[in-house]
Amino acid sequence: MTRLIVVRLLFGALTLWAVSLVVFAATQALPGDAAQMILGRDATPERVEALRDQLDLHEPVAVQYLNWLQGIVQGDLGTSYSNRTEVTEVLSGPVLSSLTLMGLAALAATPVALLVGAVSALRRDRAFDHASSMGTLVVASIPEFVVGILLILLLGPGGLGWFPSVYSREGGPDQWVLPVLTLAFAVAPPIVRMMRATMIEVLESEYVQQARLKGVDERAVLWRHAAPNAIGPVAQVVALQLAWLAGGVVAVEFLFNFPGVGKILMDAIENRDVPLVQAVVLLIAGIYILVNLIADVIGLAANPKVRVANR
């Protein structure tokens, strides 16, 4: 198993490198170059030329890429064009906010989703199961920003007026409710489905039958025999959903004007702030790859065939 994990890790690193190549190549396709962009259209040719020298833009593209990559590895993501500060400095606050938002959404969604999934499995083909199956299908279909707007229309100022629909610096903790709820709705359905499917499979297994025949108390059957065997696949789906959050957070932050990486990304695109766009895309892709990797490893570790073979 260790070998498999090492292979995955190496492949993850390789993917990250490929992503950096794509991100760098994409910015090379821009009309004009960085110097022109920083100084704007009115700059004198001499000044642009001087800045080009300063930014090493006369070097071959491969050298520029290596310099850029070296900077990233050392934690230097460049300087933002729009407000002339280090990208790392611009990003530190929003990254924390986004991670908090994602964490809260995961914390809100996971226990409820697991419970609904488990109850559906226990009440298989009865009213609750049908209702939850239909509910997850419906919620899973709707794009997350549409879920957010529906929540705003329902609970926001225009509807019941319980929670504010726009994030502001002076606002209280209640302004977190709608964004967290939106993301929780977006994350939950696959977890519910996986939990249900896995629990059904486990409950039909021979060792659960055996425990029941032995006369073990039904609660002990559930918690000691069934649940632990359902953890693996479910944990994998939870991790995959967290990876999804890294990208899904953008539209939701934009909707609620939440000051996280998603909003930074949209602002950076608006201002054509290339270093910032590069940094955020790399960051999100990095988190995405990392969490996917963790999901993979959990999946491997939870699979007895893999765990026992070639130890």
Added chain:
Amino acid sequence: MSAPVNAGVEPVTVVPRGRGAGLFRTAWGFGRTKVGAALTGLIVLIAVVGPFVAPYTPTEFVARPFETGVDGTLFGGDNRGRDVLTRFLWGGWTLLLLAGASAAIGVAAGTVVGVVAGYRRGWLDDVLMRVGDVLLAFPQLIAALLVMSIVGPKVWLIVAVIAVSHMPRVARVIREATRKVVEQDYVKAAEAVGLPRWRIMAVEILPNVTSPLLVELGLRLTYSIGVVAVLGFLGMGLQPPTADWGLMINENRQGMAVQPWAVALPVAAIAVLTIGANLITDGLSRAAIGIDRGVEK
């Protein structure tokens, strides 16, 4: 519960007519497929017929910004004072067209890659799948935003980016299905007869992976609708003054508390459309499982 019984029995009688027809029939046996078709049909109808029955032109000013209860308008004016109902009726077909095109192109390309990778195996399989893995490392929306931000929001680019992001996902599924089909005797027979590879892939393999293919098409269509809508909402899709549901939501969300209709109508339409498409997909995938069982056992 008659539906699951149907799923097991029907394919046996339908198989000679080809798996595609059998799949649709079996899927139609589920109530949810019918509901999905009705919901999707309703929105498609609005989107297609809408422009012809709209009371005004989409760029005509009929009210003050965010004004409601104006004479001659049902839902009032939008952020610029254009008729909300008219813009709603005009705004659907672009979404459907872009989503349909990107799903179709993405699934077609993904199928070619999947069948080739699954049939040829070896280094080609490895290269195609590893390239796919790199593409998968980008969250779909982020990839689209990166490209849009650099080249600028262009219609063909929206379609291309979404199609490319679908490709590896479809290719994975079709490759799996192909690898099962390749084991079958009729493929070996065709190889023994000396049919060219492309004919084996097109005539022997492709017709036998239609079940997962149709399910993928439904799934990708649902995702495409979501991504096109979200790009419009983020202002990275179609540009003003086009009437487009996603863009409408973006333009009018500031006035949501005063004039909810301009946001609620397109939001409801997108929600109903995606739910409908997903219900059909769910019916198809349930039917596909039933058919596969029917054939194998």
